[in-house]
Amino acid sequence: MRTPLIAGNWKMNGSLAANAALMAGVLGDAAAVKAELAVCVPAPYLAQAQSVLSGSRVRWGAQDVSAHENGAFTGEVSAAMLLEFGCSCVIVGHSERRSYHAENDQQVAQKARRALLSGLTPIVCVGETLHEREQGATDAVVTRQLTPVLDAIGSQLASIVIAYEPVWAIGTGKTATPEMAQQVHARIRAMLIERDAVQAQQVRLLYGGSMKPDNAKDLLAMPDIDGGLIGGASLNASDFLVIAHAV
Ligand code: PGA
DSSP: OOOOEEEEEOOSOOOHHHHHHHHHHHHHHHTTOOSEEEEEOOGGGHHHHHHHHTTSSEEEEESOOOSSSSSSOTTOOOHHHHHHTTOOEEEESOHHHHHHSOOOHHHHHHHHHHHHHHTOEEEEEEOOOHHHHHTTOHHHHHHHHHHHHHHHHTTOGGGOEEEEOOGGGTTTSOOOOHHHHHHHHHHHHHHHHHHOHHHHTTOEEEEESSOOTTTHHHHHTSTTOOEEEESGGGGSHHHHHHHHHTO
């Protein structure tokens, strides 16, 4: 039995004041939510998340992590640093990192590995562009993105979270239909089963890409959709909570 996870990806949004209001709003009703809740906040606000969310049932994490342990990597943030601020999870391989920062599949795999070795849950993002979908390449792209991750993490399969985020659905208001999303999720589950049939059943597969209060229920009803990675709608406490209650 997989506990559903609803994770917010705030992206590069927020301020001390806005975050305080948002987190207070989420905490207001978090206790009534059955799903596990997490927010992935910009790195400078991790201390704020730690101080506000400690002791609550909302976990927090970052949006990226260095593949390196420490050293001369200007601008990077290490897994050990995230742990000091109480993070339990970190997004890796988000499509915005892949496209704007040229992160490749191997780098994403190393980041996922580093996170796991440090005791953080990596939320590994995969997903195709519109062009790739139109070419019928969705399965090939997801397989290409996920294979190095699965190779890199070895026997720790059950400790990762995977988010299927079709790039064409992110921030566009276009959502994959529940059936389209389930089809890819089932393909991902099959890939995991090939590695380890028992652990594969424990891995949460999140859907991300314009998940909103009005479409969350149908998406989350699918057998292999175990939660959501929520961008825009996670910036509004009541929208985020409606999605969480849809589990
Ligand atoms: P969105 O973003 O919900 O705004 O589409 C999801 C994501 O990029 O994680």
